[in-house]
Amino acid sequence: MTMQSAASVTDDAIANRPMGAIRSFFRRMRGTTHSIHQSERKDVAMNAQTEIKAADNGVNVEALLGAREAITGMPAAGQFKWRTRCDWIDGVHTQSTVDGFFGLGAEQERNARFEITTDHPEQFAAKNQGATPIEIVLSALGACLTGGVASVAQHRGIQLRKVTAFVEGDMDLAGVLGIDADVRNGFSGIRVRFEIDADATPEEIAAVVAQSQKRSAVFDIIANPGNVSVTVA
Amino acid sequence: MxxxxxxxxxxxxxxxxxxxxxxxxxxxxxxxxxxxxxxxxxxxxxxxxxxxxxxxxxxxxxxxxxxxxxxxxxxxxxxxxxxxxxxxxxxxxxxxxxxxxxxxxxxxxxxxxxxxxxxxxxxxxxxxxxxxTASVPAAKAALPSGIHSATPLTYKRPSDLPEGGVLVVGASATGLQLAREIHASGRPVTLAVGEHVRAPRRYRGRDIQWWMDASGLQDTGYREVDDLDRVRRLPSMQLVAGSDTLDLNVLQAMGVRVAGRLTMIRDGHALFSGALANHCALADLKMNRLLDAVDAFAIKAGLAGETDPPERFAPTAVPDAPLLDLDFARGEIRTVLWATGYRxxxxxxxxxxxxxxxxxxxxxxxxxxxxxxxxxxxxxxxxxxxxxxxxxxxxxxxxxxxxxxxxxxxxxx
CATH class of the missing domain: 3.50.50.60 (FAD/NAD(P)-binding domain)
Structure with missing residues (x-):
């Protein structure tokens, strides 16, 4: 599930904004009326080609646009609550379970539940039963941006063949170990490097990746501060 | 009556x-x-x-x-x-x-x-x-007392501001122009940059407004755009009167410090977004698409021969580790200028x-x-x-x- 999808696809049109005016300008110069012929699209546009190509990245853009429209008209439907439950197993070994969520005005179920196991590697004197929580965070960032790339590319008519995100975070253990109060616990920096094979120019690919960041929930969560409250029942 | x-x-x-x-x-x-x-x-x-x-x-x-x-x-x-x-x-x-x-x-x-x-x-x-009216984000309410606050509607000239650093919030034409003159007055400026619209003042030997006018871009109708709500909220294009471009590279060369969007003020600290690089990348990509459109128009209109050749400008320089946290208690910032739009x-x-x-x-x-x-x-x-x-x-x-x-x-x- 990528939260960014519904909104990001509509921004595609904005990104190509100048073309509407340019097209209408040429339309006037040619003295034609409303219809834009495909040949016309081809010769004016740097991006208009995306409107006449059929790409299939497996993203249902129409459904996402429909959801966007529905939520615009009924903002309460857009209020979601996402949840996970985390159980301690042993040591730093935990298991999280994800199933229902709240949204569209009601509790929602899905047809499967998912489990995420975390642990630490042997170097941390642990049993290495799963990835560390911070690697799950990096994975979530990579997943959200990659899903966003697929959604934006779909809406722009860009066929993807291969997309891989390599995510790396820098951490100074002096923070989490309490050695140096000036060092933060979390990452001092995160880098994401995409390798993308697609039917598009490097500029078009860069624009898809930028748009994916712009509408990514996880990117926002990591890049911007937020309030967290923790209580004990 | x-x-x-x-x-x-x-x-x-x-x-x-x-x-x-x-x-x-x-x-x-x-x-x-x-x-x-x-x-x-x-x-x-x-x-x-x-x-x-x-x-x-x-x-x-x-x-x-x-x-x-x-x-x-x-x-x-x-x-x-x-x-x-x-x-x-x-x-x-x-x-x-x-x-x-x-x-x-x-x-x-x-x-x-x-x-x-x-x-x-x-x-x-x-x-x-x-x-x-000046549109000011809710974050202003948490501004520590003693920090002077101004908007482009109350601001007249740099000398009206206290001596010392100024945090200019917003990277529209207003934000960049005021950042430039305030920094030049000896008040070091930190500029909080969110979504922005970059453009060169002159392109291929003509004013960018000439290109936008001649190509019909300025005449784009409200029914021709796909997300009207969004274009109505876009910040103004980064421009200043004259023949020189005013962008984040120009300001950084003067010594202005750029940070990400101001996300909140908490416990006397201004917190900035870590998404500065992407906001700059988006603006650079959009500027290049505008220039692509201008170039396409120049060819169609038969202007390619009588104007300067196409050109692409250096990407916006982004600091390696942009400022994320600014502690007002350190005294470095004395004024916050909210160039965050008008209503x-x-x-x-x-x-x-x-x-x-x-x-x-x-x-x-x-x-x-x-x-x-x-x-x-x-x-x-x-x-x-x-x-x-x-x-x-x-x-x-x-x-x-x-x-x-x-x-x-x-x-x-």
């Missing part, structure tokens, strides 16, 4: 353009102005402000003004003088010193309450300006014509559910240039035609 066919509220470029068009069609009307003609241009602008558009582009309906310096850029006092001359030249019926306090429905159409009494009208045109003030409009966020509901200036009520001079009202002086005439003509058709219908009925 006085009755007019049409009442126009605001004697800025939008209201005056409408008045001129209505005069030409002999429609009885009056323009109500709280202060003098072009009041905002006289009172609510900073000292150094000049238009972002060249003089040749300040065209108003019927104005045969002989432009002596077509490529110059007017200061706000010159804009005010120009609009005053336009008013007297056409003998436009402006009633100055008239503060509108309310507008309500009335059997005659609308009833307008002012400090000089009430009047009624069949048509009401709201042309009171898009930049009447119209429609609080006096006592009619059910607003959306849930308090924005006027309208279709290209024809206010929804209120026959005879019109708006002018708002961002992308009917076309990209709707808030430019150059856009006032076309919008006024369109809405005047709508109004005339309505009046004709009423007469026929």
């Amino acid at each position: 006085d009755h007019h066919t049409t009442v126009i509220i605001g004697a800025g470029q939008a209201g005056l353009a409408m008045s001129q068009v209505l005069s030409a069609h002999s429609v009885d009307h009056v323009v109500l102005e709280r202060g003098e003609v072009a009041n905002s241009w006289r009172k609510d602008r900073w000292d150094s402000l000049r238009l972002l558009t060249p003089n040749w582009q300040s065209r108003l309906p019927g104005d045969a003004h002989d432009e002596t310096d077509p490529d110059g850029f007017m200061a706000s006092a010159e804009v005010a003088a120009r609009l005053a001359a336009y008013t007297s030249g056409f003998g436009l019926p402006v009633q100055t010193g008239t503060d509108v306090m309310s507008a309500t429905s009335d059997p005659a159409g609308y009833r307008v309450g002012t400090n000089r009494g009430d009047l009624t009208c069949a048509n009401l045109v709201v042309a009171s300006g898009a930049c009447v 119209p003030d429609h609080s006096w409009l006592d009619l059910p014509v607003f959306d849930r966020k308090g924005r006027l509901l309208h279709d290209g200036g024809v206010v929804t559910g209120a026959p005879g009520l019109y708006a002018l001079g708002l961002p992308f009202l009917r076309r990209r240039k709707s808030t430019l002086i150059d856009g006032a005439g076309a919008d006024a003509r369109d809405l005047a035609h709508h109004m005339l058709a309505r009046l004709a219908d009423r007469q026929a009925a």
Whole structure:
């Protein structure tokens, strides 16, 4: 599930904004009326080609646009609550379970539940039963941006063949170990490097990746501060 | 009580353009102005402000003004003088010193309450300006006491600010211009940069506004864009009067420090977004698409030979580790200048014509559910240039035609 999808696809049109005016300008110069012929699209546009190509990245853009429209008209439907439950197993070994969520005005179920196991590697004197929580965070960032790339590319008519995100975070253990109060616990920096094979120019690919960041929930969560409250029942 | 066919509220470029068009069609009307003609241009602008558009582009309906310096850029006092001359030249019926306090429905159409009494009208045109109040984020409430706060509507000149550092929030034309002059005054500037629109001042030997005008980009209609709500909220293009480009690279070369969008002020700290690099990448990509469109137009229009060759500009430089956390207690920042946009003030409009966020509901200036009520001079009202002086005439003509058709219908009925 990528939260960014519904909104990001509509921004595609904005990104190509100048073309509407340019097209209408040429339309006037040619003295034609409303219809834009495909040949016309081809010769004016740097991006208009995306409107006449059929790409299939497996993203249902129409459904996402429909959801966007529905939520615009009924903002309460857009209020979601996402949840996970985390159980301690042993040591730093935990298991999280994800199933229902709240949204569209009601509790929602899905047809499967998912489990995420975390642990630490042997170097941390642990049993290495799963990835560390911070690697799950990096994975979530990579997943959200990659899903966003697929959604934006779909809406722009860009066929993807291969997309891989390599995510790396820098951490100074002096923070989490309490050695140096000036060092933060979390990452001092995160880098994401995409390798993308697609039917598009490097500029078009860069624009898809930028748009994916712009509408990514996880990117926002990591890049911007937020309030967290923790209580004990 | 006085009755007019049409009442126009605001004697800025939008209201005056409408008045001129209505005069030409002999429609009885009056323009109500709280202060003098072009009041905002006289009172609510900073000292150094000049238009972002060249003089040749300040065209108003019927104005045969002989432009002596077509490529110059007017200061706000010159804009005010120009609009005053336009008013007297056409003998436009402006009633100055008239503060509108309310507008309500009335059997005659609308009833307008002012400090000089009430009047009624069949048509009401709201042309009171898009930049009447400063839009300031909620974060301001958490600003530590002792930190001076200003908006572009209260700011006049750098010397009015305390000595010491200034945090300028917002990277529109306003934010960049003020960051530049404040930094040059010896007050080190930190600039918080969110989404922004980058453009070169001149491209291929011509002003960018010339390209946008000639190619039809400024005429893009509000029905031609896919996400109207979004384009109406876009910050202004980073431009300053003259021939030089003003962008984040220019400011950083001067020593201005750039940070990400100001996300919140918490416990006396300003916290900035870590998404600066992407905001800059988006702006660079969009600028290049604009230049691609200009290049395509140059070829189509046969201008490629007579203009300079295409050019692409250096990407925006982003610091390796942009500032994320600024502690006001360190004393480095003495002032926060909120260049975070402007809003119209429609609080006096006592009619059910607003959306849930308090924005006027309208279709290209024809206010929804209120026959005879019109708006002018708002961002992308009917076309990209709707808030430019150059856009006032076309919008006024369109809405005047709508109004005339309505009046004709009423007469026929």
